[in-house]
Amino acid sequence: MASTSKPQLRRSVTPWGSFSWGYSDVGADIFVGLGLVLAAAAGASNVAFLFAGIVYVCIGLAYTELAATYPVAGGGQYFVMRGLGDVFGFIAGWAVLLDFTIDITLFAWTCVDYSSQLLPVLTGSIHPWVHFLVTLTLIVGLIGLNVIGVRESTAFNGIVSALDVVSETCILCFGFLFAFRPHLLVHTMQMSWPSPYQLMLGTSLAIISFVGLESISQAAQETQRPASVIPRTSIALILTILIFALAYSNLALGMQPWHPITDAAGHPVQFWQIFPNNGDNQGKAVALLASQVPYFGAIAAFYVPILGAVLLLISSNSGVFGSSRIAYAMSSSNLLPSIFQRVHAKFRTPAISIVTFGGIAILELLFAAFPSLHPGAMTIYARFFRNETGLDFLADLYAFGAATSYSFVFLALIALRLKDPLSPRKFKIPFNLPVRVGGEDAEFPIVAVIGFVGIVSILVFTLFTHPIGRIAGPTWLVLGILAYFVYRRHRGLPMFGSQKHEWRKAQVEILRNAGELELMDEYVANVKASDERRAKAAT
Numbered sequence: 001m002a003s004t005s006k007p008q009l010r011r012s013v014t015p016w017g018s019f020s021w022g023y024s025d026v027g028a029d030i031f032v033g034l035g036l037v038l039a040a041a042a043g044a045s046n047v048a049f050l051f052a053g054i055v056y057v058c059i060g061l062a063y064t065e066l067a068a069t070y071p072v073a074g075g076g077q078y079f080v081m082r083g084l085g086d087v088f089g090f091i092a093g094w095a096v097l098l099d100f101t102i103d104i105t106l107f108a109w110t111c112v113d114y115s116s117q118l119l120p121v122l123t124g125s126i127h128p129w130v131h132f133l134v135t136l137t138l139i140v141g142l143i144g145l146n147v148i149g150v151r152e153s154t155a156f157n158g159i160v161s162a163l164d165v166v167s168e169t170c171i172l173c174f175g176f177l178f179a180f181r182p183h184l185l186v187h188t189m190q191m192s193w194p195s196p197y198q199l200m201l202g203t204s205l206a207i208i209s210f211v212g213l214e215s216i217s218q219a220a221q222e223t224q225r226p227a228s229v230i231p232r233t234s235i236a237l238i239l240t241i242l243i244f245a246l247a248y249s250n251l252a253l254g255m256q257p258w259h260p261i262t263d264a265a266g267h268p269v270q271f272w273q274i275f276p277n278n279g280d281n282q283g284k285a286v287a288l289l290a291s292q293v294p295y296f297g298a299i300a301a302f303y304v305p306i307l308g309a310v311l312l313l314i315s316s317n318s319g320v321f322g323s324s325r326i327a328y329a330m331s332s333s334n335l336l337p338s339i340f341q342r343v344h345a346k347f348r349t350p351a352i353s354i355v356t357f358g359g360i361a362i363l364e365l366l367f368a369a370f371p372s373l374h375p376g377a378m379t380i381y382a383r384f385f386r387n388e389t390g391l392d393f394l395a396d397l398y399a400f401g402a403a404t405s406y407s408f409v410f411l412a413l414i415a416l417r418l419k420d421p422l423s424p425r426k427f428k429i430p431f432n433l434p435v436r437v438g439g440e441d442a443e444f445p446i447v448a449v450i451g452f453v454g455i456v457s458i459l460v461f462t463l464f465t466h467p468i469g470r471i472a473g474p475t476w477l478v479l480g481i482l483a484y485f486v487y488r489r490h491r492g493l494p495m496f497g498s499q500k501h502e503w504r505k506a507q508v509e510i511l512r513n514a515g516e517l518e519l520m521d522e523y524v525a526n527v528k529a530s531d532e533r534r535a536k537a538a539t
Helices: 015-026 029-069 076-084 086-115 128-147 154-178 182-191 196-210 214-218 226-253 285-291 296-332 351-373 377-385 390-419 446-465 469-491 503-513 517-538
Strands: 258-262 268-272 432-437 440-445
Touching: 015 154, 015 226, 015 296, 029 086, 029 182, 029 196, 029 226, 029 285, 029 296, 029 390, 029 446, 076 086, 076 296, 076 390, 086 128, 086 296, 086 351, 086 390, 086 469, 128 296, 128 351, 154 226, 154 285, 154 296, 182 226, 196 226, 196 390, 196 446, 226 285, 285 296, 296 351, 351 390, 390 432, 390 440, 390 446, 390 469, 440 446, 446 469, 503 517
Parallel strands: none
Antiparallel strands: 258 268, 432 440
């Protein structure tokens, strides 16, 4: 007789596995974001990274507290649903799904870009059809691998992450030692300072260098002792990525002189001399930077493109796996139709979710590559979206999805602090104001307010400076919300409200399944004491 017990995810992720899980996502972002930010923000690229980095630290702290307190799969979508309700949980999850589908295409695209450093036949501007077909093949291959159940192993992620950390550290050490000129950095910032518009554009693009930290929270349900492990690994990842982003931007500004170049429309822009005005070089910025480092560059020119391409391919695969996971979680919470919970009879994977959102990623690839594949389309494309490249299109949507979902996560953190003060928080964001809500002592997180203001600013920058992002991004949300209302009405569920949730019972089960028995006992004691106080006050 088949067992009727609900299967649980196996808790096999170690502290290093948790770090490498997150690094395989967010660590690859600098390979994509560096060239885009340098091309947009020029001499203020380091300022753009600094602003986005401050917001990223706030995001990281928020996710760390929430994942340690509620160690379940689902990440930001679950936190928002629990803190703000079903409809906002759907919006946050739908925005994350946009990011995951872009994740698939963007990282497969740049994987090919980095490979083109050693295989020029893959260069998009020279052989656009070859670039497109190889990228498409990678995406289709990853979809197939995930359907049959083959996914990246934690051990392989750990090896690649360790190699990349060592490699990026070497690039920075040798670069600052042999090539960095402080006076050139100052001169570049003075002479190549961008316009306010370009600075906003660069800042909105800089946030994509920090997207992916939520992977740690999504793996919380598979992490050993998550309340203890997640804070350590998250803080380590936050610091690692922040140091790399700030260091790379300053090194790039202080290594090579800049020259003014005009774009296709005749507008003056500034580009670093090893980044001519095309998306090919912007898509492999770290490899180009490493090749310019004296002594070390001769070696780095061969292995950095390979290592970068592997890391980017893993991140693309994480997008395939993550989109199916978030769709499965949303379906389990009645935010998406139950079809996304269906598991393939043979391979035991959510094949429908994988194919559906992998198919959306392919549509995004077609739209991004269309101008280069059809010369006549470039005029039409430029009329609506200026001279944006396919890489710009993908970055636009990536920034929009990240800024939208992160905005709701900050609101969810504030709401959960006030609505659920009884849950033990082994890690808590510093700088809090004591408040009293519903007869219970709570703490209002000041950092969450700072982070919310920062990420909403980036969202505004994205809508203002990205012609595609301000059309395609909101369109994605509107279509999703309409489908959500139709589905909820069909199921007889509240359209604007939330279905009934037994959050107290759920929290006990979450902590028990996580192996956090001490925290579970503390939570049960807190609930009992609270009920006794309320009963006493009522009499």
